[in-house]
Each structure stands twice: as C-alpha cells, then as structure tokens.
Amino acid sequence: MNTENINRHVQAVAIQFISYRGPINSMSNYVAGSMGDAAPDIELLTNYLRKPETHEELLLRWDIGIWRNTAGDWSLVSLAAPSSIEQMKYRLEHFPTSNTQCRWCLQDAKRLAHIELIPEKDIHGNPVDNSWLHKHCMRPWLTMRNQVARAQTHPTKESLI
Ligand SMILES: [Zn+2]
Structure with missing residues (x-):
C-alpha cells in the first residue's frame, strides 16, 4: 500500500x-x-x-x-494555517456562534465540550474568554496567534502602506 x-x-x-x-x-x-x-x-x-x-x-x-x-x-x-497575516487576523478576531465550538475547526462538541475541548491560554497562562479548542487544533491556532503577534511587533514595510 x-x-x-x-x-x-x-x-x-x-x-x-x-x-x-x-x-x-x-x-x-x-x-x-x-x-x-x-x-x-x-x-x-x-x-x-x-x-x-x-x-x-x-x-x-x-x-x-x-x-x-x-x-x-x-x-x-x-491544520494548515491561512496563507496571509490578514486572514489569520480575521480568524483570531472572530468567534464561533456557540462557545461549545472549537475555534479552529468550528466543530461543535455540544454537551461534551468540557471533555473534548481545552481552553486557550494567554501568554500569562490565563484562559482566554470563550476560546476552546481541540488538542490537535490548539497547535496551529497558537502558531497563528504567534505569527500575528510577531507581525504586529515587527511590521514589515508592506504592512505600513
Ligand atoms: Zn477543532
């Protein structure tokens, strides 16, 4: 095979x-x-x-x-990240309609959300409000968050136009 x-x-x-x-x-x-x-x-x-x-x-x-x-x-x-910082920002700024949905894949865990999803933590280790993700989805989500944060602290010439 x-x-x-x-x-x-x-x-x-x-x-x-x-x-x-x-x-x-x-x-x-x-x-x-x-x-x-x-x-x-x-x-x-x-x-x-x-x-x-x-x-x-x-x-x-x-x-x-x-x-x-x-x-x-x-x-x-x-688990592939969006191709542009703009698309990443859009995803980070928008929340699913239900807080039992994973923020990355949007699948709704419904009443099993507390078992299947884990809270996103900010850089201080505090849970982010209404932000829950599958274990597998957390990795690309955090990578995306870091990339956007880095782009904001080190803006490139293009993003200033
Ligand atoms: Zn997910």
Whole structure:
C-alpha cells in the first residue's frame, strides 16, 4: 500500500472539507474517491486511518488532524494555517456562534465540550474568554496567534502602506 499517496489524498480531502465530522467509513470513501483507480480496498483504507501511528504521521507531516470523538464518530480537520497575516487576523478576531465550538475547526462538541475541548491560554497562562479548542487544533491556532503577534511587533514595510 502506497501510504504516501494515501496521505496526499487525505490532505486533499481535509483541505476540501476544511472540517469534517462523521463515520470513519464515509471518510475513507471520500479519500478513495479522491484517489480514483489508485484507491486500495475501503476496509484497508479504513484500517490505515484508524491506526494511531497514522494520526501521528499525518498530523506531523501533512497538517492533518484525525481523531475519534467521545461520541464514537471521527473528525478530519485541516491544520494548515491561512496563507496571509490578514486572514489569520480575521480568524483570531472572530468567534464561533456557540462557545461549545472549537475555534479552529468550528466543530461543535455540544454537551461534551468540557471533555473534548481545552481552553486557550494567554501568554500569562490565563484562559482566554470563550476560546476552546481541540488538542490537535490548539497547535496551529497558537502558531497563528504567534505569527500575528510577531507581525504586529515587527511590521514589515508592506504592512505600513
Ligand atoms: Zn477543532
């Protein structure tokens, strides 16, 4: 099984959906659809996505978050940061409609929010109001926050125009 090719297509699906939540079989079907004739058997694909090693590998190398929710369904989230500081700022300034939603992927954990989401902390270690995220989503969120903070303390010539 060419896992490199699978990872590439999982990434394509994650980017297309931005944030997907549902049964893992449906996730495999989308990946298989993206792969076309190169797709392995759906069951093999599902087993591959289910493996913890896969999550770690995907997470680290491909900016993809995959995890199983407490309710038993699965999430697939693109952890790629927006391409411009302006887009990052926009995301940092806007809050989801419900405070049980993750600020990065916007998936709603509803009554399980206290289990599935963790509070964002400011640089002093204090929780930020109404800002809760999945463990996997916290990393790109904080990277984005740092990048915007750095851009504001060290403005480049372009951003002053
Ligand atoms: Zn999330």
